[in-house]
Amino acid sequence: MTQAFDYDLLIIGAGVGGHGAALHAVACGLKTAIVEGGEMGGTCVNRGCIPSKALLAASGKVRELRDAHHLKALGIEVGGVGFDRDAIAGHAEMVVTKQREGLIGSLKRLGVDVLQGWGKVVAAQKVSVATPDGIEKSITAKDVIIATGSTPFVPPGCEIDGTTVFTSDHAVKLESLPQWIAIIGSGYIGLEFADIYSALGSEITMIEGLPQLMPTFDPDIAKVAQRTLISPRDIETKTGVLATKIIPGSPVVIELSDAKTKELVDTLEVDACLIATGRVPVTQDLALDKLGVELQRGYIPVTDQLNVVKGDQPIEHLWAIGDATGKLMLAHTASAQGVAVVETICGRPRVVDYNSIPAAAFTHPEVSFVGLTEPQAKAKGKAEGFEVSAVRTYFKANAKAIAEGETDGIAKVIFRPDNGQLLGVHIFGIHAADLIQEAANAMVQKTPVQSLAFSVHTHPTLCEVLDEAFKRAAGAGAGH
Numbered sequence: 425m426t427q428a429f430d431y432d433l434l435i436i437g438a439g440v441g442g443h444g445a446a447l448h449a450v451a452c453g454l455k456t457a458i459v460e461g462g463e464m465g466g467t468c469v470n471r472g473c474i475p476s477k478a479l480l481a482a483s484g485k486v487r488e489l490r491d492a493h494h495l496k497a498l499g500i501e502v503g504g505v506g507f508d509r510d511a512i513a514g515h516a517e518m519v520v521t522k523q524r525e526g527l528i529g530s531l532k533r534l535g536v537d538v539l540q541g542w543g544k545v546v547a548a549q550k551v552s553v554a555t556p557d558g559i560e561k562s563i564t565a566k567d568v569i570i571a572t573g574s575t576p577f578v579p580p581g582c583e584i585d586g587t588t589v590f591t592s593d594h595a596v597k598l599e600s601l602p603q604w605i606a607i608i609g610s611g612y613i614g615l616e617f618a619d620i621y622s623a624l625g626s627e628i629t630m631i632e633g634l635p636q637l638m639p640t641f642d643p644d645i646a647k648v649a650q651r652t653l654i655s656p657r658d659i660e661t662k663t664g665v666l667a668t669k670i671i672p673g674s675p676v677v678i679e680l681s682d683a684k685t686k687e688l689v690d691t692l693e694v695d696a697c698l699i700a701t702g703r704v705p706v707t708q709d710l711a712l713d714k715l716g717v718e719l720q721r722g723y724i725p726v727t728d729q730l731n732v733v734k735g736d737q738p739i740e741h742l743w744a745i746g747d748a749t750g751k752l753m754l755a756h757t758a759s760a761q762g763v764a765v766v767e768t769i770c771g772r773p774r775v776v777d778y779n780s781i782p783a784a785a786f787t788h789p790e791v792s793f794v795g796l797t798e799p800q801a802k803a804k805g806k807a808e809g810f811e812v813s814a815v816r817t818y819f820k821a822n823a824k825a826i827a828e829g830e831t832d833g834i835a836k837v838i839f840r841p842d843n844g845q846l847l848g849v850h851i852f853g854i855h856a857a858d859l860i861q862e863a864a865n866a867m868v869q870k871t872p873v874q875s876l877a878f879s880v881h882t883h884p885t886l887c888e889v890l891d892e893a894f895k896r897a898a899g900a901g902a903g904h
């Protein structure tokens with residue numbers, strides 16, 4: 425290390441991105457510190473992935489055990505199934521605590537210095553930290569990574585009280601089970617919480633500003649998912665309308681306006697409202713404007729190698745990763761970016777291939793994908809002059825899915841027929857979040873469908889749904 429600096433690497437923000445970067449930096453021999461102003465572990469551990477997946481696990485079991493028709497088909501009868509809301513909330517809290525302690529322990533074991541306080545970027549290689557006891561410390565590092573994450577976006581006119589109107593920050597605590605809840609937004613959070621609340625007996629009205637639900641999913645997948653995740657459940661949907669005013673209380677009053685004309689079209693009175701309308705970066709208090717950095721809708725502008733950009737020039741030694749950069753706001757993106765930056769710092773330049781990063785909604789059943797949707801692939805094909813093909817295979821033809829009695833599902837593989845390149849893979853069905861990994865690995869390694877069609881899959885497994893799709897895509901004949 426150059427003696428002039430306190431550290432080789434200083435990271436602002438101990439979320440999944442900052443943590444991933446710190447672990448890799450230590451493995452690469454860098455003297456590392458991490459600054460955290462809030463709770464160690466950030467969004468994912470405390471208010472995001474972890475508590476929401478614990479709630480989905482418990483509520484999913486309630487749904488399964490209450491599905492007498494499904495159980496009867498397997499020859500099983502159960503009596504009444506009860507649950508304790510407080511205990512389910514306690515389960516989520518326990519998982520959060522374990523994960524957070526694990527994260528803190530790993531940093532300690534590896535010798536990463538944890539500095540409590542809010543960081544500001546004074547210069548590319550200098551950060552000031554306001555500690556809880558009111559002291560302002562100045563720290564220097566050869567390289568600085570900003571990993572300050574994001575927070576829920578609340579649309580203008582919508583008011584939050586944390587009990588009747590709330591965001592996912594409160595919802596993950598499951599402090600109540602409203603009889604009728606409006607969920608604003610049908611993205612990841614809206615869908616996952618619709619799964620939780622509907623399993624635990626709440627009636628739901630889901631409001632989406634765009635013309636269709638789940639607007640970021642491949643349209644075929646969104647259609648099939650809606651047939652299972654929305655239509656048969658106690659979920660009413662309203663699309664093409666924006667929540668323009670939300671007043672907390674009993675009842676909660678919600679004004680809905682036409683997304684195009686902006687005219688008021690409906691007023692709802694419900695017991696509670698979850699606002700799940702996206703997230704905004706936490707970047708305002710970093711003093712980046714003093715360095716001449718212009719935030720883009722709050723996000724930190726970065727180069728492909730994740731250097732912070734001033735004007736159109738990268739700032740040497742200053743990097744940004746994770747939700748604060750606004751690129752695929754997922755936990756594994758944040759840590760992959762952290763690892764890439766550390767590699768680049770260590771003289772092995774690395775960029776993240778966003779197109780091969782998989783994503784999943786952990787509903788019952790799950791939705792997952794990697795790469796482009798069919799409309800996106802077709803637009804790319806048109807622009808670049810190549811044909812696009814798609815094949816579909818179904819869980820109802822898969823032996824393992826039939827044995828499980830879980831046959832609602834589809835896999836869709838979008839590819840180039842001229843060279844077999846995968847463009848996108850989309851799965852809806854049981855364990856879709858695990859199944860997508862094979863496709864993500866193939867995308868990153870650029871394995872064509874002709875080769876994938878020859879890779880041997882265990883029988884009988886759900887993986888054979890993709891196996892069959894790859895074989896069809898390669899024109900090698902369906903099935904076995």
Ligand SMILES: Cc1cc2nc3c(=O)[nH]c(=O)nc-3n(C[C@H](O)[C@H](O)[C@H](O)COP(=O)(O)OP(=O)(O)OC[C@H]3O[C@@H](n4cnc5c(N)ncnc54)[C@H](O)[C@@H]3O)c2cc1C
Nearest residue numbers: 437439441461462466467468472473543573746747754755
């Ligand atoms: C309900 C919910 C469920 C989710 N589920 C999933 C999922 O299943 N899978 C998935 O991949 N992603 C999921 N996500 C997204 C995931 O949580 C985020 O993409 C991820 O947490 C981003 O990590 P990060 O390190 O960029 O930021 P964060 O996790 O937000 O961490 C940033 C940290 O920086 C700290 N900080 C901010 N400013 C400063 C400062 N100036 N000084 C010091 N510290 C500062 C904050 O206190 C925070 O701890 C979910 C999100 C939500 C809300």
Ligand SMILES: NC(=O)c1ccc[n+]([C@@H]2O[C@H](COP(=O)([O-])OP(=O)(O)OC[C@H]3O[C@@H](n4cnc5c(N)ncnc54)[C@H](O)[C@@H]3O)[C@@H](O)[C@H]2O)c1
Nearest residue numbers: 579609610611612613614632633666667700701702753784
């Ligand atoms: N399983 C996962 O990986 C997972 C789970 C939860 C959250 N996340 C991450 O958290 C981020 C935030 O999730 P999210 O679901 O809040 O955002 P999102 O961007 O996925 O969905 C928000 C939805 O709200 C709609 N909307 C926005 N304003 C509206 C309004 N006023 N009225 C009606 N509809 C409106 C948008 O059209 C959009 O469909 C996501 O980007 C995702 O990356 C990931």
